[in-house]
Amino acid sequence: MSLVSAAMKRINPSATIAISNKARELKAAGRDVIALAAGEPDFDTPDNIKEAAIKAINGNQTRYTAVDGIPELKAAIVAKFKRENGLTYKPSQVTVGTGGKQVLFNALLATVDAGDEVIIPAPYWVSYPDIVNFAGGTPVAIETKLEDNFKLKPEALEAAITPKTKWLIFNSPSNPSGAAYNRDEMKALTDVLVKYPHVLILTDDMYEHLVYDDFEFVTPAQIEPALYDRTLTMNGVSKAYCMTGWRIGYAAGPEELIKAIGTLQSQSTSNPNSIAQWAAVEALNGPQDFIAANNKVFKERRDLVVSMLNQANGLTCPKPEGAFYVYPSCAGAIGKTAPSGKLIATDEDFATELLDAEGVAVVHGSAFGLGPAFRISYATSTKDLEEACLRIQRFCGSLR
Ligand code: GLU
Numbered sequence: 001m002s003l004v005s006a007a008m009k010r011i012n013p014s015a016t017i018a019i020s021n022k023a024r025e026l027k028a029a030g031r032d033v034i035a036l037a038a039g040e041p042d043f044d045t046p047d048n049i050k051e052a053a054i055k056a057i058n059g060n061q062t063r064y065t066a067v068d069g070i071p072e073l074k075a076a077i078v079a080k081f082k083r084e085n086g087l088t089y090k091p092s093q094v095t096v097g098t099g100g101k102q103v104l105f106n107a108l109l110a111t112v113d114a115g116d117e118v119i120i121p122a123p124y125w126v127s128y129p130d131i132v133n134f135a136g137g138t139p140v141a142i143e144t145k146l147e148d149n150f151k152l153k154p155e156a157l158e159a160a161i162t163p164k165t166k167w168l169i170f171n172s173p174s175n176p177s178g179a180a181y182n183r184d185e186m187k188a189l190t191d192v193l194v195k196y197p198h199v200l201i202l203t204d205d206m207y208e209h210l211v212y213d214d215f216e217f218v219t220p221a222q223i224e225p226a227l228y229d230r231t232l233t234m235n236g237v238s239k240a241y242c243m244t245g246w247r248i249g250y251a252a253g254p255e256e257l258i259k260a261i262g263t264l265q266s267q268s269t270s271n272p273n274s275i276a277q278w279a280a281v282e283a284l285n286g287p288q289d290f291i292a293a294n295n296k297v298f299k300e301r302r303d304l305v306v307s308m309l310n311q312a313n314g315l316t317c318p319k320p321e322g323a324f325y326v327y328p329s330c331a332g333a334i335g336k337t338a339p340s341g342k343l344i345a346t347d348e349d350f351a352t353e354l355l356d357a358e359g360v361a362v363v364h365g366s367a368f369g370l371g372p373a374f375r376i377s378y379a380t381s382t383k384d385l386e387e388a389c390l391r392i393q394r395f396c397g398s399l400r
Contacts, residue, residue, distance in 0.1 A: 010133040015126050015367035019351075023361035033359045034388040036376045039175055039325065040244040045279075046290050049241060052282035056275045065271040068262040069096030069250070073277045076284040077250050080235075084208075085222050087233065089252040095261045096280075098272045100206050100236040100249030103261070105131050107202060107232055107251065108167070110260040112137035116166035121152040122369035123327060125175045125204070129369070137166065141369050146329050149318045150177035150370075154188045161192075167200045168193065170220060173207040176368045176375035177327040178302075178320025180211055183218050190224035201231040206249075209240035209291050211322035212299040229254055239324075240291055241283040246276040298324050301378040301385055308389035309376075312396040324379040327365070330372050336399035344399065347372035357398070358391035 016039060023035035056062075069077075074091040081087040097103040104127070112118065112135040120128050122141040129139035142160050144150045157168070170189075173180035181189070193199060201220050208217050221231040236249035252258075271277075302319070305326055309317040314332025330350050337343055338353040351364040351374055365373030378385055 007134060010136075011130045014130075016363055019361055019363050023355075026355075026359075026361075031359060033355070033361060034380070034384050034391070035361045036378070036380060036385075036388055037361045037363050039239075039377050039379070041239060041242045041294065041324070041379045042381060043242045043294055045242050045246070046283075046286075048286050049243065049279050049282050052286075053275050053279040056278035061274050061278055063274065065274050065277060067266045067271050068258070069094065069272070070274075070277050070281075072281050073250075073284075076281050077252065080284050081233070081252055085219050085233070087219075087221055087228075087252070090255075093255055093258055094250060094252045095258045095265075096248065096250045096272055096277065097261075097265060098249070098269055099238065099247040100204065100234055101127060102247075102265070102269065102272075103234050103236075103249045103251045104128070104202070104204070106261040106264045107234075107257065108132055108135045108137070110257065110264050111200070112166055115164060117162060117164045118166055119157070119160050119168045119199075120369070121157075121170070123150060123174070123176050123365060123373070123375075124169070124369050125171060126363075126367050128169050128171075132169075138164075140165075143370055144177075144179075146316065146318060146373075149320070150174065150179045150327060151181060151185060152189065154192045157189055158192045158195075161196050161199060163198070165196070165199050167202050169202045169204065171204040171206075172219075173211060173217075173320070173322030174325075175207065175323055176325050176363070176365075177318075178323040178325045179318075180207075180215060180217065180321035180323075182321075183216065183223065186218050186220065186223045190220055190227060193220070194224060194226050197230070199230070201227055203231060203233050205233060205235045206239055207323040208235060210295060210298060210324060212295060212302060213321070215321045217322075232257060237280045237283045241280075242294075243276075243279065243283065246273070246279055248272055248276050248280040297382075298378070301382055302326065304382065305376060305378045305385055305389060308386070308393065312389075312393040314396050314399065315392075324377055326376050326378065327368075327373050328376070330365075330374060333396060333399055334372050338395075339398050347374055350374065354392065354395050358395045360388045360391050360395075
């Protein structure tokens with residue numbers, strides 16, 4: 001007899017977290033491992049944000065807060081949406097959770113009934129389909145193409161919509177491909193969505209600020225105001241503000257949904273960490289100039305990695321607009337034999353053999369619903385990235 005519930009059979013351990021943990025363990029055991037698996041900036045949280053947290057501790061901001069966020073943080077989020085996205089929300093339309101992941105979890109659990117379909121363009125962030133499955137819904141993946149730089153085409157979106165579609169989960173810049181949609185590409189998708197008023201839009205804008213080459217970020221409700229009433233615009237401080245461990249995510253959308261999310265959260269975690277909320281107030285209201293400085297470094301790393309991976313035998317790597325990921329195809333390595341003698345039949349084999357042979361940890365594409373490919377996070381030192389790419393080139397060159 002199984003100890004765990006039937007619902008647990010619908011959810012897998014997060015591959016991004018599992019591989020990051022494995023790399024950490026191998027390193028602790030003394031192996032020379034370069035970990036390109038975790039999606040988190042290698043930069044420290046800026047000092048002004050850390051000081052706001054210290055001030056919150058010393059000021060005894062250490063008790064329970066309002067379940068879905070302190071008024072000061074909600075005000076900062078309202079101001080952020082107005083300033084950066086041209087979106088007007090009331091504080092009652094804003095919710096704050098323990099990371100973007102909790103906000104997504106709450107939103108899907110609060111809305112999805114058995115049989116509801118949730119459209120997810122692939123490659124997708126590993127957690128989307130599992131959360132949908134856990135909520136009892138049916139994930140409907142739409143595979144994008146490398147030739148389209150992994151961007152969803154309006155015809156493919158329209159073909160996937162059925163009377164049962166509840167949500168489209170949209171993510172630009174994308175984890176894992178880094179693809180970001182410009183104004184025209186976004187408009188082509190929102191033109192489809194306006195025709196289907198029963199479809200809700202959950203847009204995960206977590207990588208909003210991480211765009212390069214003067215790319216202009218846009219979000220669905222900004223491009224198509226007719227979608228405002230059925231869009232949940234999700235964001236957080238983890239990536240742009242180098243605050244992954246602080247766990248603050250937030251979203252704004254229809255009041256009825258925000259209220260339901262609050263009810264769910266009141267019965268699970270209650271408020272997000274009080275100190276981290278004060279740090280997030282400073283992140284959103286304080287100086288923003290360090291983001292451009294960090295992006296300059298990220299852009300250089302992206303260019304380095306794309307160029308070096310395209311020089312590796314059997315790899316093809318598009319140059320994405322944003323995030324800190326690249327998503328090379330390893331189709332040219334499939335069917336070959338690794339130095340260990342093992343056949344590389346899948347992208348998971350590729351990632352496993354690469355880790356064994358060269359100590360480079362990457363996440364296999366099948367975890368993101370589209371392979372054969374793998375994800376590299378280039379949010380690591382330029383020196384390590386260069387060394388890792390040399391090792392990948394050597395590994396690819398050793399396949400027979
Ligand atoms: N979002 C990051 C990643 O994709 C953090 C790990 C996770 O929550 O998946 O690597």
